[in-house]
Amino acid sequence: MSKKQFSIIQLSCISILKLAALTFTAMPATPFSRSFLISQPRFNHYINPIFRSVTHQLSSSPFPFNVKSSTVRFHCALSQAAETDSTSGGRSGALSPTPPVTGEVKKIDVNPPKGTRDFPPEEMRLRNWLxxxxxxxxxxxxFEEIxxxxLESEALFVRKAGEEIKDQLYCFEDRGNRRVALRPELTPSLARLVIQKGxxxxxxxxxxxxxxxxxYERMTRGRRREHYQWNMDIxxxxxxxxxxxxxxxIVSFFKRIGITESDVGFKVSSRKVLQEVLKCYSIPENMFGKVCVIIDKIEKIPVDEIKKELKALGLSQEAVQELLQVLSVKSLTELxxxxxxxxxxxxDLKQLFSLAEKFGYSKWLQLDASVVRGLAYYxxxxxxxxxxxxxLRAICGGGRYDHLFSTFGADDIPACGFGFGDAVIVExxxxxxxxxxxxxxxHNIVCALDEELQxxxxxxxxxxxxxxQSVDLVLESKPLKWVFKRAARTNAERLVLVGNSEWQRGMVRVKILSTGEQYEVKLDDLK
Known part of the structure; x- marks a missing residue:
């Protein structure tokens, strides 16, 4: 190849690179450019062979030419174009970027995202049991299961009452420009379904x-960023x-798993206690939800901070003092x-304590006027x-929410329910x-003694x-020592061995692993 020929081919290669770069990276992210990339996915298919042919001729010439560098530049142009199209809202995957020519694969972080959990078999068995x-x-x-x-509409969980939950949402805008969120609780979804069914x-x-x-909240013992929750609602x-x-x-559940009234109790109160105190001091009704959210922090932040937040809402010193005194009451008589x-x-509280006697769980209950729950709808x-x-933090909680449905534009329906998380109870x-x-x-491990009998x-x-009958079938040819170890690990009751002599007679050999008893049985009689 002459130097002149080399120069011509080199210029051709450079022209191809420029064409690819201009087409895939220099075009503005307009609907036209995106539609071109989407409708012409074979452009890369045609350009690549031409480019490779030219670079092959150059690489075989006696003159210096950096083929690897040019190839990388070409592939980068294609990759950049695909990324530009994807991020600008075009159809993802219209052009698949070519994998890097060289480079070490980065090892992924094998831990789940912070605040979440894996459930390997032993954890899954516990979860299923619970x-x-x-x-x-x-x-x-x-009760019937629902x-x-x-994933729900974000509006379902955003209420104007200063709740912490608004700042804890995993929320985003989907591709249809809708605001959605991973559900932080279940009651609003229940209300939506009830309204839908009408x-x-x-x-x-x-x-x-x-x-x-x-x-998305601060993690403590028994508190994660994802959890499972048992809800019952009437x-x-x-x-x-x-x-x-x-x-x-809930008491029936505790008894079922071995928890007694000496281990667990229920703090009981009524939101109406707060309402009656606030009414005495002419506090506007629209402040009630915000006051409840603050009061719910009583055991979480210093009392002085509680007072400061209440005063910031417009409560007088006298009203704050009286409110805190009432909330400190632990006796129904004193209340x-x-x-x-x-x-x-x-x-309401008198009736509840009376019914608790009839149900047989009065020893589990105690009055605590400071309990208001942090959600505004109670x-x-x-x-x-x-x-x-x-x-530990609260194991479960609930109450009456008679006005939740009207916050979604429907007629109110009297309702009550509770939420019971899976994390604290396990702790x-x-x-x-x-x-x-x-x-x-x-029940059984079944094993062939010869590979031909599998x-x-x-x-x-x-x-x-x-x-x-549950069966763990040995899928490979394994020695009996391995099979017995497998049986011990799976707590198998019986070992069913398929041997050549027994099989020719239409039989299999059965060994009861707890006693060591062995016998042969016809295949049709196996049970």
Whole structure:
């Protein structure tokens, strides 16, 4: 190749590079440019062979030419174009960037995102055990199971009451320019579903769910950024009997898993206590939700900070002092002396404590006027489950929310419910030494003694599975020592061995692993 020919080819290669760069990177991100990239995905397909042919001729010439550098520049141009198109809202994947020519693959972080969890088999067994108890108790009380999307409209959770939850949302704008959020709680989704169903459902409704919730909040023991939550709700019953039934269901759950009234109790109060105090000091009704959010911080921040925040809302020194004194009351008798016996708050609380006697869980209850719950929608009786040693945060909580539906533009319906997270209860069970031992367990291990008999072993396994028996089928040719170790690890009850001599007679050998007893049985009689 002459020097003149080399120069011509080199100029051709440079022209191709410039054309690719201009086409894929210099074009403005206009609808035209994006549509061109989308409608002409074969452009790269045609340019590449021409470019490679030219660079091959150059590389075989005696004159210096950096083929690798030029190739990288070309690929970078294509990659940059694809990225530009994707970030500007075009169809992702219209042009697939060519992988880098060289470079070491970076090892990924194998830990889940902060505040979230993996559930390997041993953790999954515990989760299933816990959820099964949630569901079984719900069904014992006649509740029906429901579920909702994890992704909801952001507006469903944004209420103008200064709640912390507004700042804890995992929210974003989707590709349809809609504001959406991962649900931080389940009650608003329940309200949405009830409104959607309208008159097609008959009241009262008794519904439950176990769902995953997401909150970007500071993590402490028993508090993560994702958790699962058991909710039970009664829609359409205005009386305190509904709250009494809900607390009874939680007590039944605690008893079922070995928790007693000496381990756990319920702090009970009513939002109406606050209302009555604020009414005495002419505090506007629209301030009520904001006051509740502040009062909910009583055990979380110093009292002086509580006073400061209440005064910032416009409460007088006298009103703040009286409010804090009432909230310190731990006796229903003393609360009645302060508020008088004619108000709804005292009447509701008296009825609840009376019903607790009838249900048989009065020893679990105690009055604590400072309990208001942090969500703005509660309107009446509220309660929290707590560990009596005071080592953990609230185990569960709930109450009445008669005015939630009107915040979504619907007619109000009397309602109450509770939320019970999966994290704190596991910490409590661990603290009390009550976590169950949940190991893997199968009925049978089926193993072929010769590789040629693996299909026969599969037949034996299928016979047992069709009869409802769980089977761990050994899928490779393994020595018996390995099979026995496997049986011990899976807590298998029996070992079914498929050997040549037995199979020719239509039999298999069975060994009961707990006793060592062995016998042969016809394949059809295997059960």
């Amino acid at each position: 959820f099964n108890n949630f569901k079984e108790v719900s069904r014992l009380y006649g 579920d909702f999307p994890v 008159k097609s459902v008959s009241l009262p409704l008794k519904w439950f769910t176990v769902g995953q919730c997401w909150r 829609i359409g019953v205005p009386g305190v009997m509904a709250e009494a039934e809900l607390i009874s269901s 009645e002396e302060r508020l008088g016996g004619s108000g709804e708050a005292i009447a 309107t009446g009786i509220v309660f929290e489950g707590f560990d009596r040693e005071g080592k 409590l069970l661990r603290e009390k030494g009550l976590l169950p031992e949940l190991s893997l367990q199968v 299909g026969c072993a599969a037949m034996a396994a299928n016979i047992l599975r069709e009869k409802g």
